Amino acid sequence: MTAAKFDVVIVGAGAAGLMCGIEAARRGRRVAVIDHAKKPAEKIRISGGGRCNFTHLQATPKNFLSQNPHFCISALKRFTPWDFLDRVVKRGIRYFEKTEGQLFCETSAGDIIDMLLDDLADAGGELYLGISVEGVTKTGPGFEIDTSNGNLTAEKLVIATGGLSIPKMGATGFAYGIARQFGHEIIETRAGLVPFTLGGEKLAAIEGLSGVSLTARVACGKASFTDGFLFTHRGLSGPAILQISSYWKPGEAIEVDLLPDMNGFDYLQSRRKDRPKQTLGNVVAEIQPRRLSDRILEWHDLPPEARMADLGNATLQTLADAVNRWTFIPDGTEGYRTAEVTLGGIDTRALSSQTMESQLCPGLYFIGECVDVTGWLGGYNFQWAWSSGWAAGQAV
Numbered sequence: 001m002t003a004a005k006f007d008v009v010i011v012g013a014g015a016a017g018l019m020c021g022i023e024a025a026r027r028g029r030r031v032a033v034i035d036h037a038k039k040p041a042e043k044i045r046i047s048g049g050g051r052c053n054f055t056h057l058q059a060t061p062k063n064f065l066s067q068n069p070h071f072c073i074s075a076l077k078r079f080t081p082w083d084f085l086d087r088v089v090k091r092g093i094r095y096f097e098k099t100e101g102q103l104f105c106e107t108s109a110g111d112i113i114d115m116l117l118d119d120l121a122d123a124g125g126e127l128y129l130g131i132s133v134e135g136v137t138k139t140g141p142g143f144e145i146d147t148s149n150g151n152l153t154a155e156k157l158v159i160a161t162g163g164l165s166i167p168k169m170g171a172t173g174f175a176y177g178i179a180r181q182f183g184h185e186i187i188e189t190r191a192g193l194v195p196f197t198l199g200g201e202k203l204a205a206i207e208g209l210s211g212v213s214l215t216a217r218v219a220c221g222k223a224s225f226t227d228g229f230l231f232t233h234r235g236l237s238g239p240a241i242l243q244i245s246s247y248w249k250p251g252e253a254i255e256v257d258l259l260p261d262m263n264g265f266d267y268l269q270s271r272r273k274d275r276p277k278q279t280l281g282n283v284v285a286e287i288q289p290r291r292l293s294d295r296i297l298e299w300h301d302l303p304p305e306a307r308m309a310d311l312g313n314a315t316l317q318t319l320a321d322a323v324n325r326w327t328f329i330p331d332g333t334e335g336y337r338t339a340e341v342t343l344g345g346i347d348t349r350a351l352s353s354q355t356m357e358s359q360l361c362p363g364l365y366f367i368g369e370c371v372d373v374t375g376w377l378g379g380y381n382f383q384w385a386w387s388s389g390w391a392a393g394q395a396v
C-alpha cells in the first residue's frame with residue numbers, strides 16, 4: 001500500500017463499497033477500498049444472469065424488507081435509480097428494460113464493474129485486493145485496521161462486506177462481527193430470494209415436473225407476487241417463488257394460484273356446458289402445461305378420460321381448488337448456497353438514515369447488504385447498495 005494512513009478505509013469492494021469510495025474520493029478524501037477477494041465486485045459480475053439488473057426505475061421503500069421500513073427512505077430519495085441510470089448513460093453502457101422498470105446491461109455486467117473501477121481510479125481512490133482484515137480498534141481520532149498486509153489508520157471506517165449469500169464467492173459474516181464489537185444489535189439473518197425445497201411425499205408429487213414453468217400468483221400471509229414459477233428437481237423456483245421466499249418463515253404455508261387470471265371453476269363449468277364430450281384431461285391441458293395438468297389430475301385421482309358431461313360440481317370444484325389454491329408447506333430453502341440476498345442484518349435503529357453512520361461509534365459506517373434492508377428481486381438490491389454507498393460517501 002502506498003500509504004498506511006487514510007482518511008477513509010472501506011472494507012468490501014462490492015457495489016456499495018465502490019460507490020462509497022468513488023463519492024468520498026471525489027470529495028478529495030484519501031480513500032482505500034480493500035477486499036479479501038482477488039477480484040472486486042464478483043457479485044455484480046454474476047448478477048442478472050451475467051447482465052446485472054442494476055436498478056429498478058420504480059424503486060420505492062415499499063420494495064424493501066426491514067424491521068424499520070422508514071430507514072431506507074432518505075438514501076433512496078437522495079440517490080435515485082435515475083441518478084444511477086444517468087451514470088450508465090453518460091458512460092455509454094447499453095442497457096434494456098426487461099419488465100416494467102427492471103434495467104439490465106445489454107452486453108455484460110462487466111460494463112458496470114469497469115465503470116465503477118474507472119470512476120474510483122479517476123477520483124484518486126485506491127483499491128487493494130487479496131487483503132483480509134484481522135482486527136479493528138477504535139483509537140482517539142479514528143481507527144486502526146490490522147490487515148494481512150500490515151496496519152492502516154483511518155479517520156472513518158466503512159464496512160461494506162455484504163451478507164452471507166454465496167459463501168463460495170467469499171461472503172462472510174465480517175460486518176456482523178464488527179457491528180457486535182461496537183455494540184450493535186443484529187436482526188436475525190436468513191436466506192432471501194431463494195428457491196424452496198420439498199421432501200418426502202411433496203417431492204414425490206412433483207417428480208418428473210422439473211423444468212415445467214408457468215406464470216403463477218404465489219402468496220404467503222399478506223404478501224403475494226405474480227410472476228414466473230418453475231418446478232425443479234428439489235422443489236420450486238422462479239421469480240415468484242424467490243420473491244415470496246423473503247416473506248416466508250419455516251412452517252408457514254404457501255398458496256399458489258397456477259391460473260392467476262382465471263377462475264378455474266367458472267372455466268370448467270363453461271367447458272362442461274359448451275363441450276360436454278371433451279375429456280377432462282384435454283380441458284385441463286388447455287389451461288396448464290400438459291405434464292402439470294396430467295399430474296394435477298393424478299393428485300386428485302381424477303380420470304383424464306372422463307367426459308366433462310359426467311362430472312359433478314364437487315369434482316369441478318376440487319380441480320379448480322387444486323389449480324387456483326394449491327397450498328403446501330415448504331420443507332425449507334436452498335439456503336445461503338444459492339440465495340441472492342441475506343435478510344436481516346445490522347439493526348438500523350443505531351444507524352443514521354442520512355449517513356449510515358453508527359450512533360454508537362462515531363466514524364464507523366455500515367452500507368449495502370449487511371444492513372437490515374433487503375430489496376425485492378428486480379434491481380432493488382443494487383439500488384440500495386448504490387444509495388446507501390452514495391449517502392455514506394457524502395459524509396465520510
Ligand code: FDA
Pocket residue numbers: 011012013014015016017034035036037040041042043044046047048049052053054055131132133160161162163165166169170171172173174338339340341367368369370378379380381382383385
Ligand atoms: P457485495 O456482496 O456485493 O460485496 C461485498 C464485498 O465484500 C465482496 O467483494 C466480498 O469479497 C467482500 N468481503 C466480504 N467479506 C470480507 C472480509 N472479511 N474482508 C474483506 N472483504 C470482504 N441484485 C440486484 O439488484 N440485481 C441483480 O441482478 C442481482 N442479481 C444477483 C444474482 C446473484 C446470483 C446474487 C448472489 C445476488 C444478486 N443480487 C442482485 C444481489 C446483489 O448482488 C447484492 O445485494 C449486492 O451485491 C450487495 O452489495 P454489497 O456491496 O453490499 O455486497
